[in-house]
Each structure stands twice: as structure tokens, then as C-alpha cells.
Amino acid sequence: xxxxTHEVVNQPPPLEGHNPYTLDMALGExxxxxxxxxxxxxxxxxxxxxGSPEFIEWGRVANAHxxxxxxxxxxxxREDRIEFHPAYHHLMETAIASGLHAAPWVDTRPGSHxxxxxxxIVWTAVEAGHLCPMSMTYAVVPxxxxxxxxxxxxxxxxxSPEYDPAFLPATQKRGITAGMALTxxxxxxxxRANSTVAVPDGDGAYLLTGHKWFVSGTMADIFLATALGxxxxxCFFLPRWKPDGSKNNFWIQHIKDKMGDxxxxxxxxxxxxxxxxxxxxxxxxxxxxVEMINxxxxxxxxxxxxxxxxxxxxxxxxxxxxxxxxxxxxxxELMVQVLADLALESEAATSAALRLxxxxxxxxxxxxxxxxxxxxxxxVKYWICKRNPGHSAEALECLGGSGYIEDSGLPxxxxxxxxxxxxxxxxxxxxxxxxxxxxxxxESLEAFLGELDRAAGADGRYxxxxxxxxxxxxxxxxxxxxxxxxxMALLLQASLLLRHAPGFVSDAFVAARLESPGIAYGALPxxxxxxxxxxxxxxx
Ligand SMILES: Cc1cc2nc3c(=O)[nH]c(=O)nc-3n(C[C@H](O)[C@H](O)[C@H](O)COP(=O)(O)OP(=O)(O)OC[C@H]3O[C@@H](n4cnc5c(N)ncnc54)[C@H](O)[C@@H]3O)c2cc1C
Numbered sequence: 001x002x003x004x005t006h007e008v009v010n011q012p013p014p015l016e017g018h019n020p021y022t023l024d025m026a027l028g029e030x031x032x033x034x035x036x037x038x039x040x041x042x043x044x045x046x047x048x049x050x051g052s053p054e055f056i057e058w059g060r061v062a063n064a065h066x067x068x069x070x071x072x073x074x075x076x077x078r079e080d081r082i083e084f085h086p087a088y089h090h091l092m093e094t095a096i097a098s099g100l101h102a103a104p105w106v107d108t109r110p111g112s113h114x115x116x117x118x119x120x121i122v123w124t125a126v127e128a129g130h131l132c133p134m135s136m137t138y139a140v141v142p143x144x145x146x147x148x149x150x151x152x153x154x155x156x157x158x159x160s161p162e163y164d165p166a167f168l169p170a171t172q173k174r175g176i177t178a179g180m181a182l183t184x185x186x187x188x189x190x191x192r193a194n195s196t197v198a199v200p201d202g203d204g205a206y207l208l209t210g211h212k213w214f215v216s217g218t219m220a221d222i223f224l225a226t227a228l229g230x231x232x233x234x235c236f237f238l239p240r241w242k243p244d245g246s247k248n249n250f251w252i253q254h255i256k257d258k259m260g261d262x263x264x265x266x267x268x269x270x271x272x273x274x275x276x277x278x279x280x281x282x283x284x285x286x287x288x289x290v291e292m293i294n295x296x297x298x299x300x301x302x303x304x305x306x307x308x309x310x311x312x313x314x315x316x317x318x319x320x321x322x323x324x325x326x327x328x329x330x331x332x333e334l335m336v337q338v339l340a341d342l343a344l345e346s347e348a349a350t351s352a353a354l355r356l357x358x359x360x361x362x363x364x365x366x367x368x369x370x371x372x373x374x375x376x377x378x379x380v381k382y383w384i385c386k387r388n389p390g391h392s393a394e395a396l397e398c399l400g401g402s403g404y405i406e407d408s409g410l411p412x413x414x415x416x417x418x419x420x421x422x423x424x425x426x427x428x429x430x431x432x433x434x435x436x437x438x439x440x441x442x443e444s445l446e447a448f449l450g451e452l453d454r455a456a457g458a459d460g461r462y463x464x465x466x467x468x469x470x471x472x473x474x475x476x477x478x479x480x481x482x483x484x485x486x487x488m489a490l491l492l493q494a495s496l497l498l499r500h501a502p503g504f505v506s507d508a509f510v511a512a513r514l515e516s517p518g519i520a521y522g523a524l525p526x527x528x529x530x531x532x533x534x535x536x537x538x539x540x
Contacts, residue, residue, distance in 0.1 A: 010322060010323055011321075011322075012317060012318050012320075012321030012322055013321065014053075014056075015051075015313060015314055015317040016051060016052070016053045016056055017051060017052070017053065018051040018313075019044065019047040019048050019050075019051050020047050020050045020051055020122050020125045020309070020310075020313065021043045021044055021046065021047025021050070021118075021122045022044055022047055023047075023313065023538055023539065024121075024122075024309060024350070025536055025537075025539065026346070026347040026350045026351060026501070026536075026537075027118055027121060027122070027309070027350050027354070028040065028043075029500065029501075030118070030350055030351050030354035030355070030500075031043065031114060031115070031118045031354065033354075033358075033500060034111060034114040034354050034355065034357065034358030034361070035110050035111040035114060035358065035361070036110075036111030036112070036114040036115045036118070036361075037111075038109065038111065039111070039115040039118070042098075042115070042119075043115070043118055043119060043122060046098050046119055046122055046123065047122050049094060049126075050122050050123055050125050050126045051125075055090075055091070055094070055126050056126065056409075057087075058087040058090045058091055058126075058127070059087075059091065059126045059127030059409075060409070060412075061085060061087035062084075062085055062087040062088040062091055062127055062129065062130065062263035063127070063129065063262040063263045063412055064262075065084075065085035065087070065088075066255075066262055067082045067083065067084050067085075067088075067255060067263070067264075067265040068082065068083045069081075069082050069083075069252055069254070069255045069265070069267070070082070070083060071251075071252060071253075078247075078251065080247070080250060080251055080252045081167050081219070082218055082219050082252070082255065082265045082267070084165070084219075084263075084265070085263075087263075088129075088130060088263050089163070089165055091126065091127050091130045091263075092130050092133070092163045092165070093163040095123060095130060095131070095134050095163075096134075096160075096161060096162065096163040096175060096177075097161050097162075097163070098119055098123070099115075099116060099119070099161065100116060100119055100120060100123060100131070100134040100138075101133070101134045101137040101138060101158070101159075101177065102137050102138055102141060102155075102158045102159040103115075103116060103159065103161075104116050104138075104361070104364075105138075105141045105155060105158075105159055106155070106159045110361065110362075110365060110367075111358075111361060112361065113357055113358075113360050113361035113364060114354060114357050114358050114361050116138070116357075117298070117302050117353065117354055117357030118354065118357075120134070120299065120302040120303065120306065121302055121305050121306040121309060121350065121353070122306070123306070124302075124303055124305075124306025124307055124309075124310060125306065125309065125310040125313070127263060128261065128303060128306070128307065128416045129261045129262060129263030129264035129416075130263055130264060131299070131303060132216045132217050132261070132264045133177045133178075133179065133216075133217035133220060133264070134177075134299075135295070135296050135299035135303075136177065136178050136179045136180050136216070136217050136220065136296065137158055137176075137177045137178045137220075138295060138299070139178075139180075139291075139292045139293075139294075139295030139296045139299070140158070140178040140180070140222070140224055140292055141155065141158065142291040142292065142295065143224055143235065143279055143280070143288055143289065143291045143292045144237070144279065146279055146280040146288055146291075147237070147277075147279050147280070150237055150277065150279070154170075154176075154222065157170055157173070157175060157176045157221075158175075158176060158177075158178060160174060160175030160176070161175070162174040162175040163175055164176070165219070167219065167240075168241070169241040169245050170221050170222070170239065170241065173221070176220075176221035176222065177217060177219075177220045177221060178217075178220050178221070178222050178223065178224070179215060179216065179217045179218065179220035179222075179223045179224075180215075180216075180223060180224050180225075180289075180292060180296070181212040181215045181223045181224070181225040181226075181238070181269065182194075182212070182225070182226050182289065183212065183213050183214040184196065184210070184211060184212060184213050185211065185213045188213070188214070189425065189426060189429045191226055191233070191285075191286055191289070192233055192286065194210070194226050194227060194228055194233060195210055195228070196208055196209065196210025196211065196212070196225070196226070196227040196228065196271060197209055197210060197227060197228050197229075198227040198228060198229040198234060198236060198276065198278075199229075199230075200229070200230065201275070204277070205275055205276065205277055206227070206229060206234075206236060206275075206276050206277070206278060207273040207274065207275060207276075208225065208227045208236060208238065208271040208273070208274045208275075208276050209271055209272055209273055209274070210227060210270070210271055211253075211268065211269065211270045211271070212225065212268070212269045212270075212271070213268055214256070214266055214267075214268075214423075215266065215267050215268070215269045216264055216265070216266040216267075217264065217265070218252060218255075218265045218266070218267040218269070219265065220240070221239065221240055221241075222237065222238065222239045222240070223237075223238045223239075223240075223250075224236065224237060224238070224279065224289060224292055225238045225271070225276065226285045226286075226289060227271075227276075227285075229278070229282055229283070231282040231283035232282070232283035232284075232285070233283065233285040233286060234278050234279075234280075234282045234283060234284070234285040234288075235278070235279045235280050235284075235285040235288035235289045236276035236277065236278055236279060237276060237277045237278075237279050238250070238271075238274055238275070238276040239275075242275045243275075248274050248275055249271060249272045249273050249274045249275070250269060250271060250274055251269065251270045251271075251272060252267045252268075252269055253267070253268040253269065253270055254267060254268045255267050256268065259415050260412065260414075260415030260416040260417075260418075260419060261415075261416055261419055293424055293425070294373075294377050295360070296423075296424045297377050297378065297381040297424050297425060297430075298353075298356055298357060298360060298377060298381075300381050300384075300385055300420035300421075300423065300424050301349075301352070301353040301356060301380045301381045301384045301385065301420075302353050302357070303420050304349065304384045304385045304387075304388040304417070304420045304421075305346070305349040305350045305352075305353040305384055307388055307391075307392060307413050307416055307417055307420075308342070308345060308346045308349055308384075308387070308388055308391045308392070308395075309346050309349075309350065310409075310413055311342070311391060311392045311394075311395030311396065311410060311413050311414075312339075312342045312343055312346045312391075312395055312537060312538075313538060314395060314398075314399065314403075314408070314409065314410060314413075315338075315339055315342060315394075315395040315398035315399065316330075316339055316343075316534060316537060316538040317538070318398055318399045318402075318403075319335055319336075319339060319398060320540070322400075329398075330534075333530075334522070335398070336530045336531055336534055337522045337523075337524050337528075337530050338394065338398060338521055338522035339398065339530070339533075339534045339537070340508065340524060340528065340530035340531075340533040340534050340537075341512065341518075341521045341522050341523070341524050342391060342394060342395055342398075342521055343533050343534055343536070343537035343538075344505065344508055344509050344512065344513075344533060345387055345391055345521070346391070346537065347497070347501065347505060347509075347537070348493035348494075348496075348497060348509060348513075349384045349387065349493075351493065351496040351497060351500065351501070352380050352383075352384065352489070352492055352493050352496060353380060353384060355376075355492075355496055356373065356376050356377065356380050359372050359373040359376065360373055369443075369447065370444075371441065371443045371444040371446065371447030371448075372444070372447040372448055372450075372451060374437055374441055374444040374447075375434060375437040375438070375441075375444035375445060375447070375448050376448060376451075376492065378425070378430040378431070378433040378434045378437070378485070379430075379434055379448070379485055379488045379489050379492065380489060380492070381420075381424070381425070381430055382427055382430035382431060382434075382485050382489065383485070383486065383489030383490070383493075384420075384489075385420040385421035385427075386421055386427060388417045388418070388420065388421065389414070389417040389418045389421070390520075390521065391417070391521065392410070392413050392414040392416075392417040393414060393417075394520075394521040394522070395410060395413070396408075396410040396411070396413070396414055427482070428481075428482075430485070431478075431481035431482050431484075431485045432478065432481065434481065434484070434485050434488070435476060435478070435481055438473075438476065445473070448488065448492075449470070451492065451495065452466055452469075452491050452492065452495050453466075454495060454499065455494065455495035455496075455498040455499050458498040458499070458506075459494075459498055459506070459507075459510050461510050461511070461514055461515045462491070462494055462495070462498060462510055462514060465487070465490075465491060465494070465514045466491055468487070469484075469487045469488065469491055472484055472487065490513050490514060491514075493509065493513070494506070494509055494510055494513065494514055497509050497510075498510070502532075502536065504528075504529040504532045504533060504536075505533060505536065507528075507529075508524065508528040508529065508530075508533060511524075511525045511527070511528060512524050512525055512528065
């Protein structure tokens with residue numbers, strides 16, 4: 001029986017059965033611009049899965065069921081195995097089948113890294129936690145390339161399109177994933193403070209003893225780990241199973257109780273004479289591992305762009321189905337300003353992240369020198385990740401009280417949102433890296449400014465801001481690093497929008513971010529065509 005008090009009115013339908021890829025015009029255009037339009041069908045297929053009720057539910061369930069650590073079996077033997085909910089395995093299976101883990105390393109088509117980047121953004125809408133092992137698996141490959149024999153043996157397993165969660169030696173598996181173990185209790189940013197020691201075993205391998213304080217994707221099959229050998233800090237290849245088929249001495253102590261990213265097991269681990277092989281020159285561990293770190297920094301930018309896009313879509317959807325004070329929210333002028341500002345940020349983030357992915361693609365193929373990607377990686381990572389938490393909070397607020405309720409999915413987006421800013425180099429560390437690039441690789445700054453110059457003359461306000469940046473670059477110290485990197489990021493985003501986005505988007509971005517910035521989202525200057533921006537962000 002239906003009681004009159006139970007009639008539900010003015011509540012939006014769930015946002016499902018949609019396609020997060022086809023709805024995202026900025027992403028589709030960036031994909032084509034960066035040379036990967038050939039993959040739009042594959043993206044559309046992945047987008048259909050990302051919007052399906054089935055995958056949305058798996059994303060929820062994978063976070064509702066925290067992974068369980070089994071340190072020992074019932075007979076007292078060490079197990080060091082983590083159990084995940086089947087929903088997590090479904091997500092992993094689809095992400096790997098879609099090539100999010102390593103496809104570009106075996107797909108020789110120009111643009112394959114861009115395709116993966118766009119898929120990463122689309123798939124973030126489903127669930128962000130399981131994308132950590134995807135990033136690690138992708139990022140490990142350029143480091144392994146330092147050791148051609150290791151690469152030849154392991155790349156086919158890493159790039160396999162099959163997910164195999166069995167806890168078995170890699171030779172018995174259909175596909176594998178990788179992880180990274182750098183951070184220790186006494187230092188994360190400062191990897192040189194590592195205290196894990198590596199002792200040569202006399203047979204070309206090393207035995208590692210020490211602890212690692214944060215190890216995500218803990219059930220990966222192989223890890224890159226840093227440790228102090230006789231020659232100094234070195235990067236090591238550490239498999240979960242030793243070549244003789246026995247388990248490596250990789251003892252999981254504890255799964256961390258994180259504020260978000262709940263589906264992904266991040267653990268504290270101890271190595272006790274763990275078997276490992278050196279990767280790259282011994283004593284040059286930082287130089288070697290930086291190749292992996294740069295790729296994961298790219299993924300942090302993609303992940304935050306994806307989270308912003310996911311929040312924006314929910315916010316616009318809600319406003320289109322909810323009325324207040326006798327009028328649809330989508331027709332309330334102030335709400336449209338907020339949605340438009342969120343859309344500007346999302347489009348700017350997507351454009352910058354895809355531009356960076358395109359640079360990585362071209363550098364990998366030798367068609368672009370590495371200067372731009374060297375400096376743009378920390379610039380873009382710093383800014384997109386920094387803008388993410390405020391964006392997620394504002395998107396949540398667009399749903400009012402319902403946005404604060406778990407079922408809306410937005411609390412999960414919000415709790416995830418600070419993470420990309422922290423890991424793989426926190427904000428200050430990113431800014432210091434930009435200064436380092438300027439000092440040690442001045443050609444990287446030249447390449448970056450060359451990119452900004454490409455939009456010169458398109459808008460007087462942009463030209464003035466670019467001039468100011470060039471003046472500021474004559475005196476760069478740590479105290480102004482954040483301000484400087486912020487300007488660099490905003491100008492990069494503006495330059496991309498001025499060249500490639502519709503005029504109403506680029507004009508609003510230049511006005512709201514360069515000329516007359518408001519502090520909170522929605523504080524757009526007068527005269528912005530907010531309605532057109534929202535319509536572009538999510539065509540009806
Ligand atoms: C959920 C999660 C998963 C993670 N997974 C992994 C993983 O799989 N593998 C792994 O190796 N690590 C992992 N990490 C660790 C992460 O990379 C580190 O937390 C991060 O690099 C920061 O290191 P830290 O925690 O030691 O902080 P610290 O290095 O102590 O930094 C603390 C603060 O000081 C700032 N700071 C540091 N140096 C300077 C300086 N010179 N000048 C100014 N400010 C400075 C930093 O920006 C930061 O804000 C993970 C972290 C989290 C939260």
C-alpha cells in the first residue's frame with residue numbers, strides 16, 4: 001500500500017545508464033588533438049561500462065568491503081595474503097582487459113599513451129582505488145627498460161590483458177601487476193633517508209632487510225623498491241616469489257586504515273633478507289626510480305581530472321532534476337555560475353592532463369624532446385591535484401544534504417580527492433621539483449615557455465599574464481615557488497583553452513583565473529556565458 005506521506009517528489013533519478021566518455025566533449029576533443037581519435041570507439045565502449053548500474057555498484061561495494069589481511073594460516077605458517085571482495089576483482093579484470101595497466105608498452109600506434117590516459121579519466125568515475133595498481137603496473141616499465149633481460153622476461157606478463165589474482169609464482173599466472181616500495185617511516189619525500197639495507201648474495205642478487213611504511217596494491221607480483229647497498233641507494237626489482245618458486249620474505253604487517261581509497265590495500269611491509277635484483281646503475285637509485293615516479297605523477301593528474309569530472313557530472317545531473325523556490329536548480333542563476341566554474345576547472349584539468357599524456361607518448365616514440373614533459377609533470381600534477389579537493393567539496397554541495405550521504409557516491413569522491421596531492425610527491429615537493437628542473441635542465445623551461453608562446457596574441461589578458469610570469473622567472477626562490485608554479489599551470493591551461501576550446505570557455509577561463517580571480521568556486525566575473533559552459537560540459 002502506498003501511503004501519501006511516502007510519495008517521493010523532486011528527487012533526481014540516479015545518474016546511470018549514461019556514457020561518461022561521450023558526455024565529455026572536452027575529453028573527446030583532447031583525445032583527437034593528441035593524436036588518438038582512432039580509439040574513440042574503444043573509449044565509447046569503456047564509457048558504456050563506466051555508466052552501467054552494474055559497474056557503479058561494484059565501485060561502491062569494493063569500497064564498502066575493506067580488504068582483509070591474512071598474515072598466517074591456521075597452522076601458523078606465514079601467508080602474507082590479502083583478500084578482496086569479488087567486486088574489486090571485477091573492476092581489476094575490466095581495467096586490465098581495457099589496457100589501463102600497460103597496453104601502450106606493446107601497442108605501437110602513435111597516441112596509445114593518450115588512449116590509456118583518456119580511459120583512465122573515464123574509468124575513475126567508476127572507482128579510483130583499483131587504479132593505483134594500474135598506475136604502478138604502467139609506470140614500472142620504463143624502469144625495467146634499464147635492464148633489457150628483466151624487461152624481456154616480465155613485459156609480456158605485465159602487458160597481458162588478463163587479470164589473474166592467484167597468489168602464485170608469476171610463471172603460473174595469466175597476467176601480473178606491479179607495485180612500488182619507497183616510503184619508510186622516517187622519510188617519504190626524502191627517499192635518500194631510506195634505511196632498508198641491501199647485501200649482495202654473491203650471486204648477482206641482493207638480500208633486502210628493512211621496513212616500508214606505505215605499500216599500495218600490496219598483492220602485486222613484482223615491486224620496485226629502494227634500499228641502501230654497499231654502493232649507495234639503489235633501485236631493486238623484488239618479486240613476491242623467488243626464482244626457485246618459494247615465497248619471498250615480504251612480510252605484510254598491517255593494512256592502513258585510510259580516509260578514502262578504501263578498496264585499495266595500502267600496507268606496512270617488512271623485508272627480511274628479501275631476494276631482489278638491482279635495476280639501473282647501483283648507487284643511482286633515485287635517478288632510476290624517477291622514471292617510474294614521473295609516470296605515476298602523470299596518473300595523479302589524470303586521476304584528479306577524472307575525480308573532478310565525476311563530481312561535475314553528478315552536480316549538473318542533480319541540478320537538472322531538482323527544483324527549489326519554484327524553479328529548477330539549473331535555471332537558478334547563481335547555481336549555474338557554480339556549475340560553470342566547476343566545468344571550467346574540469347575542462348582545464350582534462351586538457352592539461354591529456355597534453356601531458358600526449359607529450360609522454362611523443363617522447364616515448366622519439367618525436368618530441370623530453371623538456372616539456374620534464375617540467376610540465378610537476379607543474380600539472382601540483383595544480384590539478386591541488387584544485388581537486390575544493391572542487392569535489394563544491395560538487396558535493398551542489399547536491400545539498402544528499403551529496404553528503406554515502407549513497408550519492410560523492411563522499412567517496414571527496415575522500416579520494418586529497419590523495420593524488422599527497423602521494424608521488426606532495427605539493428611542496430612538486431614545486432621544489434619545478435625549481436630543480438629550471439636550474440638543472442633549463443631547456444625544460446624553454447620548452448614550457450615555447451608552449452605558452454603558442455597562444456600569444458590570442459587575448460591581451462593572457463599576454464599580460466605571460467609577461468608577468470616571464471618577469472617573475474628572473475628571481476625564483478623557494479618562498480615564491482607555489483605562486484610561480486600556480487601561474488605556470490594557469491597559463492598552460494589558458495593557452496590550451498585559447499587555442500582549442502570554444503570562445504565562451506576560454507574567455508571565461510582567462511577572465512576567472514587570470515584577470516579577476518574569485519576565491520571560492522562560483523565567484524565568476526560578470527559577463528561569463530555560464531549557461532553555454534554548462535551545456536557543453538554535459539550536453540542534454
Ligand atoms: C594512500 C597512500 C598510498 C601510498 N602508497 C605508496 C606506495 O605504494 N609506495 C610508496 O613508496 N609510497 C606510498 N605512499 C607514500 C607517499 O608517497 C608519501 O606519503 C609521500 O611521498 C610523502 O612522504 P611522507 O609521508 O614521508 O611525508 P614527508 O616527506 O614527511 O612530507 C611531509 C610534508 O612536508 C613537505 N615537505 C617535504 N620536504 C619538504 C621540503 N624540502 N620543503 C618543504 N616542504 C617539504 C611535503 O610536501 C609534505 O607536505 C602512499 C601514501 C598514501 C597516503
